[in-house]
Amino acid sequence: MAEVILKNVSKIYPGGYCAVQDISMEIRDKEFMILVGPSGCGKSTTLRMIAGLESISSGDLLIDGKRVNDVPAMDRDIAMVFQNYALYPHMTIFDNMAFSLHMRKYPKAEIKKRVEEAAEILGLTAVLDRKPKSLSGGQRQRVAVGRAIVRKPKVFLFDEPLSNLDAALRVQMRAELSNLHHRLQTTMIYVTHDQVEAMTMGDRIAVLHKARIQQIDRPMALYDRPASQFVAGFIGSPAMNFFRGRIKEVNNEMFLESDGFSLKLLPQTRDSLARGGQNVTDVMLGIRPEDVYDKLFIPAAEDRNVLPATVDLVEPMGAEIFLRLRCGAYSITARMRKDVTVTVGQDMDLVLDMKRIHLFEADSGRALLS
């Protein structure tokens, strides 16, 4: 049982800079919660406040129902894995993992048992006698994790633990950490700037931007129903396409007029808009790259819903092809099947899947469809 609850937590530095503003969230027992956002969004500061490495300027932090704002880091029963591993370079792997137990005066036999257990889980048994510098990046990361799990803490904190690893290793460690979470069944809070890590690992994801929480939800819910333009653009790769436009109603039909093209909205979009965005006229239309089609393959498309574009860049990815196209002032990314044959400079008529568009208020970025 280890819930972590933040109630209106803020962090204001002496100079007046506000790193975290009025954040509230409830991290459930055994949950894998991800804090994601661009650099400077306050995600690391939030994690460091939970760890006790930064003081909390205002608000309450509760672990297991107890307010711990003033409990020193070492007494919060929390373990943390740092981005640069922060292994003790002068100690062997065994001593690195045993250090916290040693400091807490556990009996030697118990220490040995726990370290060997953790080393077993993480595949480190063979390197227990070595020093950190003789290990590969992935092994160091595992030692950092091992150092955390020997303590059997209430909560694990991860601060961008994979960002120093190369692409292939990152994919593998992602899977290992997910498996570890299933195995240990402990609350984990994980900070990253990489939306792929967030999507693939988290039970829930909190997206932070400009010191505030933008949205907290399950991965696919964030992807399908972003609450703001920021979340829509941040989650998903290649990123969502956006077009600025104005909503117009003509002959009881609703249109979105933009630079050089006009789209007829579906009746259900119109209804949804009537609920969520009355009186809003300036909007951002969002459409994901996989919902953009070549008109050749969609014969039924209405003529007026066609976007004329020119291919700027062709990126074959193997199983599919990403196209960058130019349409007036806009650059559009489209995700196409691998058997499409295109060349740079070629014209292509694009059709959007109107069932899957997103609309945001242009000024606030608030999502208008529910």
Next chain:
Amino acid sequence: MAEVILKNVSKIYPGGYCAVQDISMEIRDKEFMILVGPSGCGKSTTLRMIAGLESISSGDLLIDGKRVNDVPAMDRDIAMVFQNYALYPHMTIFDNMAFSLHMRKYPKAEIKKRVEEAAEILGLTAVLDRKPKSLSGGQRQRVAVGRAIVRKPKVFLFDEPLSNLDAALRVQMRAELSNLHHRLQTTMIYVTHDQVEAMTMGDRIAVLHKARIQQIDRPMALYDRPASQFVAGFIGSPAMNFFRGRIKEVNNEMFLESDGFSLKLLPQTRDSLARGGQNVTDVMLGIRPEDVYDKLFIPAAEDRNVLPATVDLVEPMGAEIFLRLRCGAYSITARMRKDVTVTVGQDMDLVLDMKRIHLFEADSGRALLS
């Protein structure tokens, strides 16, 4: 006009270590050639030999038809972009870009014109007076490129230029470099360990492994028709799945028998195998993650071609979902549509698209189907 031709080029270090073994390739004028491979495969050494930073132990290097083995680096009319940018920290951006022209005693007005042109192309005009350390990673990379283009060299060399940038910036710089190539129409040779960069940017790709060239071809050809198991596993993400098996012929039908399952091969596979792999019985079967299906969606699948598996890991990617499944001793990655609902631990019957399988000789890794 600047072809680069390598004829049986090798690099053997004084200690006897062979970094590059008998490499021959022909890089055409205006071509964007990528050398890709895991670290230590010899790709960087090859590039450095072309640049003149390493001596050539044996073989010939021809640029523009002339043998340049013994021409010093500075006289080869080649420009190189380094992984760590290698900008001169004590000079302004202008001076960094002007340095090579300055060394070659170009008139001041000409230098100014060329640097300003390059800065314009790369969006660096505003930072010409600044020092490298005040620039972001992406800007530094652009300066390194700018330093190369002001010289209007015959050949551009790139040594993993994007590996110090973060994911989003890498995607953007990829596009910028591709556009630059279209614009400058110069021969470019680009070294990377990242197969995504190779696939998306290269006109042709040379895959290197263990100091030798494995295959040279266009990106999609490498993906669809890998010449060896190494290339098949290296190109594509998530990586191709492999199963070890034996070919058996029963009642004039051909089967692949593996641990716990048996697959009936299609007649065309059998014919192809008869041409490319007579008498081979021990094979590796390769299948890409996008060619693995849940049997529920393929009702017509033959019962005996079904692989029973258990879901180990679910990675939602937004537009699709990657599944890691366990099937006997094998771990399988499958790429599924986003609307599949699965949970960890669930059983799933898998069906392979037998039209899209690859077969490799188990010992040599040679591709058997043509």
Next chain:
Amino acid sequence: MRYKIENFIRGAMSHILLWMVSIVCLFPLVWMLSTSFKRMDEVNTSVLTFWPKEFRFDNYVTVIREAHFGQYFMNSVFYTSLTVLGVLTFASMAAFVFSKFKFPGDRLFFYLFIGSMMIPIPGAFIPLFILLIKLNLVNTRLGLILPYINSGLAFAIYLFKGFFDEIPNELLEAAELDGCTKWKVYRMIMIPLAKPILATVSIFTAMAIWNEYLLALVIMISRPVLFPLQVGIMKFQGVHITDYPHLMAGMGLATIPILVIYLLLQRFMIKGVTAGAIKG
């Protein structure tokens, strides 16, 4: 992290430690200044009071007027600046060769240099003096500057080499592709980059040479007109009775140029030392 010291006791203890060490380190400076304002009789009665009964600036005036101050000062400036120049030139060139060239015996050479730092100073004096006699360089400016440069080289090479080793080879390769010869790499890349080391070596060498006393006294033994400042002001130190106020005033004045150099150069000085062993 830079801990905030939440706890008063901890803070107080750190402060006490620091104050103690500060006082010990700074005592000579304070005593020097205090004494330089005193009168001779006040020094004899209360050497350890730090606040003079009255501040007498005339000790300084006397020193400047009576002690050929200007002449000694210019001598010191001359010796110091030429030594610094010589050390910077030879050390940076040797370090560049050690750091970026490969040649047979490179390691042996380097260790010989570093080994020469280990020779006891008095041990080095006597051979030097004899060599200088033989070369007819005793009582000449060159006879002082050459051993000065010699004494500073080894440590300077050590510092320069450590710095050059950290300059990534790609930077030199880029310069080579850009059309630089080795000499131009040295002059246009290595030296401008080595500013922090140039500053550090300058400060330490200038300090050592400016304050050097013994070698100058020996070598200029019969040419007092060539004395540097530190030797010149020693006329106030008698065999039995020392004129502390004037001596200290002279020393105070002698300290000023070195403080000025330090203040000018310290922002270029190296900020840290690394072992390359911390990452892990």
Next chain:
Amino acid sequence: MRYKIENFIRGAMSHILLWMVSIVCLFPLVWMLSTSFKRMDEVNTSVLTFWPKEFRFDNYVTVIREAHFGQYFMNSVFYTSLTVLGVLTFASMAAFVFSKFKFPGDRLFFYLFIGSMMIPIPGAFIPLFILLIKLNLVNTRLGLILPYINSGLAFAIYLFKGFFDEIPNELLEAAELDGCTKWKVYRMIMIPLAKPILATVSIFTAMAIWNEYLLALVIMISRPVLFPLQVGIMKFQGVHITDYPHLMAGMGLATIPILVIYLLLQRFMIKGVTAGAIKG
């Protein structure tokens, strides 16, 4: 890159430069050794021949037998080791506080320390001597060791702080989460990591103290029994005629321990110095 020197001329020139500088740096050492094997009359006739007519080891024997060598040697060992210990302790603690704690006036304190490096050495002697008289420490061991420690502190703090600044704060934070107090962070993390600096400071301090001559002569003025080695062997240096062979043999012997320390510790020494400004 480490250029291969393809070109013979370039190679030759580098070698000539290096040989010249080496000879200049190593001349004192070679002369000292050569002279220590000569006879007095040979020295007088040919001071600059490096190869003695015959190798006479009896100079060494005489020095060890006649010059209270063992006693002076032990004195030197005592002063040097206690000074090194004192400098390491105080400097590392002060540097830890400067590097990782935030308190009002932290920068001021640090600059005071570094500033105290700038004081001219002769200027520091006299105040010290007076202080020691007042504290009744002249002619005592403590009276020598305390100023020795004082003289080494500032530079050692500078080195330690530079190193501690490079230790990432995450390492300290990890230790804190693991249950370390600040004192344990110092003792179990900072000190073990600082091995290269401990070695470097030890070597430089030991070298300076072992070879120190002037201060010891002044402070032990009336207790020859407490002389360190470098002062002890000076009995061979007369006012008018110096017994070079015996003096050089004594100095040669005196150099051995410091060479041994250097050879033992040099592999732990810091390999490089950085300015943090190279990357770019």
